[in-house]
Amino acid sequence: MITGTKQVGVRIEAAVKSFGRGQRAVDSLDLDIRPGELLTVLGPSGSGKSTVLSLLAGLAEVDSGRIWFGDQDVTALPPEARKIGVVFQSAVLYPHLSLRESISFAPKLAGVPRDEINARIAEVAAFLQISHLLDRRPHEVSGGERQRAAIAKALVSRPTLLLMDEPFSALDAQLRRALRSQVVRLHREFGATTVFVTHDQEEALGMGDRVAVMRGGRLEQVAPPLELYRNPVNTWVANFVSLQPLNLLPVEYDAQAGEVKLCGETVRLAGPDRPLPATFTLGIRSENLRLRPSADGPLQVLTAEAVGEQVKYTVVAPDGTNVVALGGADQVFEPDAKVALAVDWPRAMVFDTETGARIVEGITV
Amino acid sequence: MRSRKRSVFIHTAAAALLVWTIFPIVWVGIVSVTYHAEFAQSHISLLPSHPTLSNYIRMLGSPAAGLDGRELSPIGNGPLILDGIVNSVIVAVLTTVIGMLVAVPAAYALARVAMRFRSSSLLTIIATRSVPPISTAVPFFALYNALNLTGTRAGLVIVHLTIVVPLTVWVGYSFFLNLPPSLEQMARVDGCSRWSAFRRIVLPAARPGLMAMAVIAFLTSWDEFAFALIFTTGTPTQTFGPALSGMFFLVSLPNEVAAGLVLGLLPPMVLAIVFSRYIRRVNFVSV
Numbered sequence: 089m090i091t092g093t094k095q096v097g098v099r100i101e102a103a104v105k106s107f108g109r110g111q112r113a114v115d116s117l118d119l120d121i122r123p124g125e126l127l128t129v130l131g132p133s134g135s136g137k138s139t140v141l142s143l144l145a146g147l148a149e150v151d152s153g154r155i156w157f158g159d160q161d162v163t164a165l166p167p168e169a170r171k172i173g174v175v176f177q178s179a180v181l182y183p184h185l186s187l188r189e190s191i192s193f194a195p196k197l198a199g200v201p202r203d204e205i206n207a208r209i210a211e212v213a214a215f216l217q218i219s220h221l222l223d224r225r226p227h228e229v230s231g232g233e234r235q236r237a238a239i240a241k242a243l244v245s246r247p248t249l250l251l252m253d254e255p256f257s258a259l260d261a262q263l264r265r266a267l268r269s270q271v272v273r274l275h276r277e278f279g280a281t282t283v284f285v286t287h288d289q290e291e292a293l294g295m296g297d298r299v300a301v302m303r304g305g306r307l308e309q310v311a312p313p314l315e316l317y318r319n320p321v322n323t324w325v326a327n328f329v330s331l332q333p334l335n336l337l338p339v340e341y342d343a344q345a346g347e348v349k350l351c352g353e354t355v356r357l358a359g360p361d362r363p364l365p366a367t368f369t370l371g372i373r374s375e376n377l378r379l380r381p382s383a384d385g386p387l388q389v390l391t392a393e394a395v396g397e398q399v400k401y402t403v404v405a406p407d408g409t410n411v412v413a414l415g416g417a418d419q420v421f422e423p424d425a426k427v428a429l430a431v432d433w434p435r436a437m438v439f440d441t442e443t444g445a446r447i448v449e450g451i452t453v
Numbered sequence: 454m455r456s457r458k459r460s461v462f463i464h465t466a467a468a469a470l471l472v473w474t475i476f477p478i479v480w481v482g483i484v485s486v487t488y489h490a491e492f493a494q495s496h497i498s499l500l501p502s503h504p505t506l507s508n509y510i511r512m513l514g515s516p517a518a519g520l521d522g523r524e525l526s527p528i529g530n531g532p533l534i535l536d537g538i539v540n541s542v543i544v545a546v547l548t549t550v551i552g553m554l555v556a557v558p559a560a561y562a563l564a565r566v567a568m569r570f571r572s573s574s575l576l577t578i579i580a581t582r583s584v585p586p587i588s589t590a591v592p593f594f595a596l597y598n599a600l601n602l603t604g605t606r607a608g609l610v611i612v613h614l615t616i617v618v619p620l621t622v623w624v625g626y627s628f629f630l631n632l633p634p635s636l637e638q639m640a641r642v643d644g645c646s647r648w649s650a651f652r653r654i655v656l657p658a659a660r661p662g663l664m665a666m667a668v669i670a671f672l673t674s675w676d677e678f679a680f681a682l683i684f685t686t687g688t689p690t691q692t693f694g695p696a697l698s699g700m701f702f703l704v705s706l707p708n709e710v711a712a713g714l715v716l717g718l719l720p721p722m723v724l725a726i727v728f729s730r731y732i733r734r735v736n737f738v739s740v
Contacts, residue, residue: 146641147638147642166641168643180635182640184660193643197643197645198644
């Protein structure tokens with residue numbers, strides 16, 4: 089880790105922020121961000137994730153609640169007193185200044201000696217491969233280069249907290265992937281506590297030490313990526329973090345026989361230990377569902393779409409339920425083919441049909 | 454084929470418009486370097502056979518030789534046109550500077566600061582543009598007589614500000630509105646206070662808009678004729694417009710008036726050429 093970077097934990101306590109006519113953008117939010125952590129905040133448009141960033145930056149004030157950086161209450165502090173770095177969605181560099189002048193603006197204002205500033209710029213610019221662009225103006229470089237310069241600008245003042253608000257959303261997919269891995273390496277190198285806001289599941293799950301999922305101004309779940317993916321707290325989170333389509337299938341459970349009826353098939357369950365309700369929703373991701381050929385199979389293939397080396401099948405059950413499954417290119421099913429399901433039961437999720445909340449983890453058959 | 458025809462039509466129309474606009478100015482320029490004796494013989498001659506600056510020299514208050522070599526006396530009692538240009542420059546510069554000091558913060562506040570009555574304030578400002586400025590001449594006249602402001606540059610500057618400020622506030626408002634708010638947010642994060650962010654980042658970033666505002670302010674003041682005629686005619690603070698219009702009565706020779714006209718065209722023309730790249734950015738529809 090680069091010397092001079094302070095790691096600070098951040099705590100948001102019962103934060104509420106409303107805009108306009110009382111519409112709550114952030115609603116009773118409690119969130120702990122660990123020192124040196126890269127926390128990704130994931131949510132759809134209007135979920136309040138960017139508002140959380142504005143509250144942390146001091147660009148918006150909480151209606152109620154408190155925000156702590158370490159043991160310092162920063163709730164009432166203006167942005168200029170918070171020692172943060174921000175990378176906005178549209179790379180913000182001052183149009184009338186060169187990249188070097190933009191990047192050095194904050195440390196110069198803070199009274200950092202010129203030699204020290206130059207050394208920091210050289211270090212960050214080399215890491216982000218923009219050393220040769222430093223004397224250009226923002227309009228003279230590409231979108232990706234501008235965004236890298238904006239990241240350099242955020243880092244060069246050695247912020248205690250680095251905030252990134254969907255910084256790659258305006259860039260093409262290839263560039264986004266390249267910058268994503270660069271930010272992860274950068275976080276490892278510079279070590280600043282980082283909050284990265286995104287609506288892109290792949291980005292959130294791929295980059296974050298932990299992922300905070302937001303919906304309607306509320307925090308749904310905070311967990312490491314794999315745990316979040318395997319153990320979502322409800323159907324909404326399960327669906328939202330899914331990289332492939334998630335099947336939510338209504339299931340009838342015969343407790344006496346220990347059997348479930350799923351898409352016309354009866355399956356005997358060996359687990360779980362906890363009792364299951366008579367009806368529940370089974371969540372199975374398409375990658376945990378395979379098709380097997382079956383002459384009298386209860387399901388019929390509707391469509392087959394190539395997804396890279398895999399094929400995404402949509403099949404229809406006798407009760408009319410559509411199910412999406414992924415298959416390898418080695419065994420291809422034509423539309424109208426009769427098939428049966430092969431479920432990876434330990435990866436299946438059991439949700440309460442009424443509330444959508446997760447009931448048990450994993451099922452064995 | 455259709456687009457080619459369309460292109461030919463547009464270019465022809467543009468060329469015709471250009472000739473329509475430019476030709477009178479070019480003609481005035483030619484007339485201004487022609488001796489009256491030659492001009493009187495052939496009004497339609499495009500190029501003078503004996504080009505001369507004598508009309509300019511006499512307009513600036515010195516005698517000059519005529520076509521027949523005889524000395525011609527200066528036009529008017531002293532260099533009225535030169536004095537008028539100096540007065541116009543002083544009034545226009547003062548109007549521009551004071552107008553910018555008022556209009557820039559006003560436009561920025563209207564574009565950025567959350568406030569009640571923002572829409573009605575904007576509407577009120579633009580509504581003042583729909584009132585013919587001359588309709589306020591009588592109250593101004595009464596007020597200025599009472600305050601001894603008639604015939605003063607300060608008086609004319611104040612009147613011009615009532616025209617210039619609403620206009621430049623609207624131009625500035627649209628510029629500040631188009632400036633990304635994240636610029637100021639970034640400046641705040643970088644350690645600037647609100648004022649410092651405005652001064653260090655917003656103003657330099659909005660420089661093209663500010664230049665356009667200043668040019669519009671200067672040209673509006675320079676071109677204003679009615680109030681200048683009412684408040685400065687016959688006084689030492691007489692501006693270029695009234696001075697030139699006085700020439701029509703003082704001298705009856707078009708060549709001499711043309712020279713005065715060209716002298717008066719020079720400052721705004723130079724300004725327009727130097728700052729043309731900023732003027733091009735103004736959204737005249739919003740104005």
